[in-house]
Amino acid sequence: MPAIDTQQTITLIRPDDWHLHLRDGAHLSSVVAHSAHQFARAIVMPNLKPPVTTVAAAAAYRERILAALPAGVKFEPLMTLYLTDNTDPDEIRRARDTDFVHAVKLYPAGATTNSDAGVTDLKKCYKTLEVMQEVGMPLCVHGEVTNHEIDLFDREAVFIERVMRPLRRDMPELPIVFEHITTKDAAEYVAEAEGPIGATITAHHLLYNRNEIFRGGIRPHYYCLPVLKREEHRLALVTAATSGDERFFLGTDSAPHAVGAKEASCGCAGCYTALHAMELYATAFEQAGALDKLEAFASLNGPAFYGLPVNEGSITLKREPWTLPATVPFGETALVPLNAGEQINWKML
Numbered sequence: 001m002p003a004i005d006t007q008q009t010i011t012l013i014r015p016d017d018w019h020l021h022l023r024d025g026a027h028l029s030s031v032v033a034h035s036a037h038q039f040a041r042a043i044v045m046p047n048l049k050p051p052v053t054t055v056a057a058a059a060a061y062r063e064r065i066l067a068a069l070p071a072g073v074k075f076e077p078l079m080t081l082y083l084t085d086n087t088d089p090d091e092i093r094r095a096r097d098t099d100f101v102h103a104v105k106l107y108p109a110g111a112t113t114n115s116d117a118g119v120t121d122l123k124k125c126y127k128t129l130e131v132m133q134e135v136g137m138p139l140c141v142h143g144e145v146t147n148h149e150i151d152l153f154d155r156e157a158v159f160i161e162r163v164m165r166p167l168r169r170d171m172p173e174l175p176i177v178f179e180h181i182t183t184k185d186a187a188e189y190v191a192e193a194e195g196p197i198g199a200t201i202t203a204h205h206l207l208y209n210r211n212e213i214f215r216g217g218i219r220p221h222y223y224c225l226p227v228l229k230r231e232e233h234r235l236a237l238v239t240a241a242t243s244g245d246e247r248f249f250l251g252t253d254s255a256p257h258a259v260g261a262k263e264a265s266c267g268c269a270g271c272y273t274a275l276h277a278m279e280l281y282a283t284a285f286e287q288a289g290a291l292d293k294l295e296a297f298a299s300l301n302g303p304a305f306y307g308l309p310v311n312e313g314s315i316t317l318k319r320e321p322w323t324l325p326a327t328v329p330f331g332e333t334a335l336v337p338l339n340a341g342e343q344i345n346w347k348m349l
């Protein structure tokens with residue numbers, strides 16, 4: 001009689017989002033409160049137009065984020081710098097001397113949304129990476145090769161062999177976060193790797209495989225990068241997230257795009273989950289029979305990796321079905337959240 005002892009509420013130490021896109025201007029104002037409701041802090045991605053490449057730009061962006069919060073809402077944006085071929089090693093030292101820049105982000109040029117200014121050849125960044133290693137500044141990595149001869153579904157696995165292994169061989173003490181991992185290959189690589197490496201895992205990659213993009217027709221709101229993979233990969237991610245291994249932690253990769261930019265002949269990559277992230281993670285962990293592992297994944301492992309204190313306070317999720325809205329305001333337009341119009345069984349209070 002499982003219904004009798006089915007857990008009705010979950011209380012967790014207040015969690016953080018270790019991979020988030022907040023955008024800017026009116027878009028930022030539309031979305032930031034969703035993340036602030038769910039999370040105490042977030043690692044904010046720097047892929048704006050133009051990208052956030054300097055400490056001064058990160059400081060200004062941070063002020064815009066704080067100004068966009070509703071009155072009285074507390075939320076700490078943890079800023080990142082966008083690595084380019086030309087990032088000055090001194091910029092890393094300046095970043096280290098702040099209390100608000102927490103990582104540098106590697107986008108291989110052309111890999112994903114707003115990555116045109118990204119790195120063309122990691123060798124060009126070695127002086128900068130050496131300083132990062134020296135001062136212990138984490139490198140967050142979008143881990144996909146961009147070579148169009150490589151099958152889209154293989155680009156993460158190929159990245160491990162061509163970029164990640166050589167980089168870690170050359171810089172064994174550089175802290176690395178393998179962002180939004182999507183494959184068994186990446187989960188196993190991180191679990192077995194030695195030294196300072198962690199990985200974020202999104203809720204959508206824990207819940208869905210690639211069939212979801214094509215269920216009943218092409219469904220652009222399930223398209224993100226790295227793209228959803230086969231079921232065996234989803235299962236490996238669930239195993240990693242629920243294993244208790246502290247290298248794996250929560251990163252939503254919530255990535256808002258206007259509805260027209262997603263529902264288009266060439267639609268943008270990104271799933272919007274900031275509205276219901278913890279509900280989705282709870283659903284995934286419950287399906288795996290591992291709700292007891294959610295707190296470490298959501299609230300403890302990330303701060304341990306980044307050397308930050310665990311949050312004070314707690315959140316409670318209640319078993320209470322609710323329906324996701326069809327759209328959410330997004331500046332002058334609207335965005336369609338993942339699971340729009342669908343019912344979800346957990347509700348964050």
Ligand SMILES: NC(=O)N[C@@H](CC(=O)O)C(=O)O
Nearest residue numbers: 021112113224225255269270
């Ligand atoms: N994940 C995505 O599909 N999109 C992200 C970029 C990224 O994280 O790669 C975005 O900024 O829209």
Ligand SMILES: [Zn+2]
Nearest residue numbers: 112142225226
């Ligand atoms: Zn990415």
Ligand SMILES: [Zn+2]
Nearest residue numbers: 021045253255
């Ligand atoms: Zn992202």
